[in-house]
Amino acid sequence: MANFIDRRLNSKNKSTVNRQRFIRRYKSQIKKSVADAVNKRGVTDVTSGESITITKKDLGEPVFHQGNGGIKDRVHPGNDQFSTGDRIARPPQQQGQGGGPGDASNSGDGSDDFVFSISKDEYLNLLFEDLELPNLEKNQLDKLIDYKTVRAGYCADGVPSNIDIVKSLQGSIARRIAMTADKRRQLKELEAELTQLEQAPHDNVQAKITLNKAIKDIKEQINKVPFIDSFDLRYRNYAKQPVPTSKAVMFCLMDVSGSMDQATKDIAKRFYILLYLFLSRTYKTIDVVYIRHHTQAKEVDEHEFFYSQETGGTIASSALELMINIIADRYNENEWNIYGAQASDGDNWADDSPHCQNLMRNKILPKTRYFSYIEITQRAHQSLWQQYAQLADGDSSFSIEHIKSVEDIYPVFRSLFKKKIEQAA
């Protein structure tokens, strides 16, 4: 007796819950692994998931089991050289020697790490757990209307490239059936008459000839109906459909004057990566504008932004001015969600700092969703920080943070975007 059941169409992800439980339990280790992985990524690489490493020791499920030492008796197959009483030097490490049932896999002393992959979404969720974009409510309303072309049935005219062959031929068949229906009925009647005549005892030669001619005529008429007619043609119709989209542009401003060394730039780079990843959770398309400056500002590509060395003094306002110009040129604040991040070691020409505050207050902040300034320095704060600090006090869309070393990046980032409970409520 047996019943066969085809279970292949049943859901296959029975283990999903357990997988989530696993991730939930090892969240702290996984998060650490995720945070480490951030440093290895390029700024705009967000398409991939991440492989996670957890040391096996942490994963162990301890049970009582017998350890090493003592007396062990084992039976092995394949004796090719031993006699009773032979003595063999003990191998330095007894590995793989006779794992009896039940006691394998219990020993948690393997040093191998447990490596597994998480998807991109899981990765980003873990990375940015408990974080949120400030002032997002406002942004949601500002979602842009974009148009997408979608198929919308068929129409009777259009360009040849849009001809839908199947639909057109269906039309052709229908038309031919409709146009010949009458004639075919006549044809049928004539043919029936003919067969009657042929079965008749008399030899109606003349009647047969007439009938045959009539049949031939009708057949010709039927055949004359064109196979395809411009009337049959159907074209695929396309319509424009409005889709709400949200576009964001992220301005990366960095001081590249002589005082900024490569280590400082690396820290800045990591910060920008985080910001990019974070924004990519909310926005599908993100433009990134790189502006570097010393005494003058310049828009550059990613590589040049991070890796070219400049010398000279620092006028931070030049970058802000360039940003304002670029916004005016290309990124209408009604269409784009504008984010800015400025990184600097704090050096700035002292007279320029009040000007920076001014530009920021009047020109930039009104247009941006959020602007963060990070100062990467071991030294005391200078004028730019002080000017910005005054600004940050009164404005929730502007914040400043201080990073001393690499370890600070992630915590600082988190503190910048920490969920504000009273806001969220």
Place this chain on the structure above:
Amino acid sequence: MTKRKPLDDNSDWTFKKLEQYQSEIARVAEHYRLDTYINQIEVITAEQMMDAYASVGMPIGYNHWTFGKKFIQTEQTYKRGQMGLAYEIVINSDPCISYLMEENSMAMQALVIAHACYGHNSFFKGNYLFKSWTDASSIIDYLLFAKKYIADCEHKHGIDEVEACLDACHALMNHGVDRYKRPQKISMEEELKRQKERESYLQSQVNMLWRTIPDNDKSHDKAKVSFPSEPQENILYFIEKNAPLLKPWQRELVRIVRKISQYFYPQKQTQVMNEGWACFWHYTILNHLYDEGLVTEKFMLEFLHNHTNVVAQPEYNSPYYSGINPYALGFNMFIDIRRICEHPTEEDKAWFPEIAGSNWLDTLHFAMENFKDESFISQFLSPKLMRDFKLFHLHDDNSNNYIEVGAIHNESGYKKIRMQLSEQYNLSNLEANIQITNADVTGDRSLTLRYIPHQQVNLADSKDEVLKHLYYLWQFDVKLIQEDSHGVDEVIAQCPKAKIQGEKKATV
């Protein structure tokens, strides 16, 4: 035998062909008196097979991270190609559920049907251990009950609480079985009926045990001085009944883990026999079909190719060697028993007077029904098989710097090898022998466990971690003692690790 028209041997399977093969296999199985539960054969995909792997053979598993870990591990090794998936999984239930993988060829499906649906199935139904320890008809219901109960608990008490409790139970899972007495069968109806009353009743019992109001009857106090009166090997059972501060739902979780542990206990003890029996029957049944002309040479070649892979035994110095292959040992032993019955040699007559020349089918069924690995080997391992396997025994005493060859496959060694191999499958030697000796009911409520080493093998370092889990359940001091070489008890682990004295001794 009359030759019949062979079945379609095209390697693609269809449900119609599965039915045909199945009914032929069933006919042959009946001819050999294989008594089975009704088969429920489910065709599944590779992903579903990985799901089934992760839940360690339970068709319905409760949710726990450890199953997620197993799933991820399986998925990883499978995707990297380090491991093929099993062709089948079979569940000891009534009806007996077997999973077939969709990518198996027709020959493989036939092999699996013969192996799982008639081999394993009849073993589950016939072997005495399965008969007395498990109740195939209620296991699915019970697992369903367990899953629902645990889900309810998570809802009521939070995932973290439930998880911590299950972690602790899992750590002691191997010690949740009554080794020395026959258990009660688990039954769904009984569970549901009793569960509610048990909750309150149990709690009242525990309260009685731990009540602090002075007892007027002094003789009563004295009687309680040693509790439990006898050492308890079923730690989870003891916890369930006696842990002072556990909440009723936690006791129920302990019970669920314990019952599941009990369900798997016979499988641990009959690996060689169970696989050997199944291999013997897929081999015998399919050869029978071949003799009848029902399957073709093409079919048989593919079948034999897979069969030989399964029952291959690498030798000790082979890079593929990882202990004795239970499939190989079991299969060859059953084949050998049949040989002893049908064509006994003088040696066989001397070693197995009672079965040499007997009806092989009767003998095989007798062997399947009444033994477990340990006793099966000590009863039926023949000198011929020891020679074929070239078995030898290594004696490894840690106090020597060499390993000694204790016995080889010769006249003077047969008995010793057979005894040692049998011991190798004796669960009570393999698992740590730990018993609860004392719960200080009237004093500080501490719990004392004793480890009795087998052949001077110490407990592995994981004991400290396990004790933490036990402490979680007991919630008062827990200590593990072991007799040292002078016959004095020393504490080898305790939780919490407050007392320095114990620490010092343990590190010596």
